[in-house]
Amino acid sequence: MMTYSSFNFPCDACGKCCRSLHLSDELDELNRGDGVCKFLNEELNVCSIYDSRPEICRVDVQFNKHFSHKYTWQQFVAINVAVCDELKK
Numbered sequence: 001m002m003t004y005s006s007f008n009f010p011c012d013a014c015g016k017c018c019r020s021l022h023l024s025d026e027l028d029e030l031n032r033g034d035g036v037c038k039f040l041n042e043e044l045n046v047c048s049i050y051d052s053r054p055e056i057c058r059v060d061v062q063f064n065k066h067f068s069h070k071y072t073w074q075q076f077v078a079i080n081v082a083v084c085d086e087l088k089k
Helices: 025-030 059-067 073-087
Strands: none
8 A cells, every 4th residue: 555644745834724623523522612723832833742643633644544545645635725725714
């Protein structure tokens, strides 16, 4: 099985995904109650547990586990970038 952890995801670290957890039930356990991830360091706008963040926060892991049979890496990235763009509106 080919993995894509070495491929970069074009994240600009805006933090919108970490501030929009209320949009997905899958992220409830990370939600501190106001839609913001309990691990987001808001002062620095970074994940305080980035190196050990949950699988749901890892684009490459989600692709390899759930979507590689359905999309190419490039298609999956494009879909996720489109979601990012919507969150930024």
